[in-house]
Amino acid sequence: MSESSPRRLPRGRSALSPEEVERIQRSRLCAAMAEVMAEKGYVATSVADVLQRSGVSRQSFYQVFDSKLDCFMAAFDVARDLLVQHLLEMIGAGADGRPAAMGTGDAMDRFEQGFTAYLEALAIELPYTRLFLIEVYAAGPEAIRRRADLQNMITDTLADMLGARDDAGRFTCRMIVAATSTLVTNAVADNDLDALRAIGPPLVRNVRTLWAAGAFGRRPVSDAGA
Template sequence: MSESSQRRLPRGRYALSREEVERIQRSRLCAAMAEVMAEKGYVATSVADVLQRSGVSRQSFYQVFESKLDCFMAAFDTAGDLLIQRLLEMVGADEHGVPGPAMAGDPLQRFEMAFTAYLEALAIEPAYTRLFLIEVYAAGSEAMGRRSELQAAITASFADLMGVTDEAGRFACQMVVAATSTLVTKAVADNDLEGLRAIGPPVIDHVRTLWRAGAFGPQDGRPGSS
């Protein structure tokens, strides 16, 4: 169930602080933005569409956001937070992001578990995933800049997960993340969630091949290098 259809504010007086009311409205507006754009695309989505889907008034919208783009950027950040939250839950990490015992294997085992969880996290939140991967291209340079920053953070996390520290290995991680982005974007654009999940095995096998070929840099003493 989407957040836009959850927890309607009661009519009349209610015992909520202004900050709590704004938080609930922001959450509903972000969810509505993602839902409507999944159906109509960024360009065709209007503030009126978001208001109708969320049940929030126009006055309240402009108390929270300056524009449609401002709402989109907040929804984009929500999409990233949701993805990370789902991913941490699936790999058994705690609230501080510390991986659980299941992630204590060798680098290739860790990658397989994390990548499978990543694809499942994308499939669980299709509206936010579409916003995150596709509609961001239509939202302009500010949104694309935010996407580039997030992709760089994902690349760094991937390298850390694999224990890669040298420049050549980090570049290999960057290429894997960029290629994965292209593959998952097509599946999401086609609304093919099974196709999205099916990306996992061939990518995992390819990363294994690259790892054993030394594409991620020196592997002496690392588990899984033989």
Template sequence: MKPVSESLPRRLPRGRHALSRDELERVQRARLCAAMAEVMAEKGYVATSVADVLARSGVSRQTFYQVFDSKLDCFMTAFDFASDILTRRLMETVGADEHGVLAPEAASDPLERFERVFTAYLDALATELPYTRLFLIEVYAAGPAAIRRRSRQQAATATLLANLMGVTAESGRFTCQMIVTATSTMVTNAVADNDLTALRAVGPPVIDHVRALWKAGAFGHEGG
């Protein structure tokens, strides 16, 4: 799957163009977010400057400050963009909306849905590696506000997983929260090393373990 950053134009054509003002700002915002992710993947959040982002994106300083208040503001927007990319891809994989509500034709087996969505999750992390590093690693260098954003995102992901699997019991939703938190830790080491083989290798044992948890009734349903 082609990374989002590769589909964005590095520079807009000179002179008049057909983009509306809102569309132009959307494209500029997306380019700046992609540039922020790419530069941070190379230099880390602390060493990345606004000037680095401008050089990578081809956007002017004046335009940057029309769109963002600061480097942190750009980072937070890029974080949300990464979260949206991930959620959209996962839900499309199993035929669900952004809240995890399944379409009537979606697969009926909860474990099959989990396997498909977890495999898609690892694929998305590997495909969007700069955003993945931003999402999993550099967020901790960006300060308390970014870390709180990360915690809220993890909680939202756990809720999506529970909805996707049809888990309603409080104990089962807590199991989903533990799966999301543990998975984040496991994939972070592979991402830090840029080791895509190790990243994808997380999949089979996690899927097997979730199947075992389901059989044991750990999701608040009758086991079996």
């Protein structure tokens, strides 16, 4: 279980408020959902599996969630928030909550730093990573839509980082995000953290090539002095 996993409630009468008890139980159930699905997949994971892993009672589960899918969607939101949290911690956040490094230095250096941090964040939270990269497609249309929204958010962040000013530049960003999704999904499916981290250098090299060619709405380097 990752360092982000919640603590267990003390035995006996608790001094915690009902709201705090529910928050802790929700966190435990989301962590258990991610961990069990990493082992069994969404379809084979049952509510009973989640209860056994989390130590939460069935009655408490249905006080927090309506169904397995409801629990999955909550775990997906946790996965998204953890990814953003780790990225901000690794890159450093400005007053507006955006990575401070995005506003300074060479764009390609910022991209390399951000992309390396992204891969490391995926590795740190591997069960949650598997949940939103792989198991999301077995959970149905709403889960897939939420996955698409997350991918669009990442595309927007990349476009801001690289200063993509036109439709062609933003489409290039979409291609990079889609290619990254495929590459990291294969590594995560194999639980291969070395392969996951190894994606960084060749992808960064190719993005640098696209940058030099003006693929983000910039003039090519050869035209810069014209």
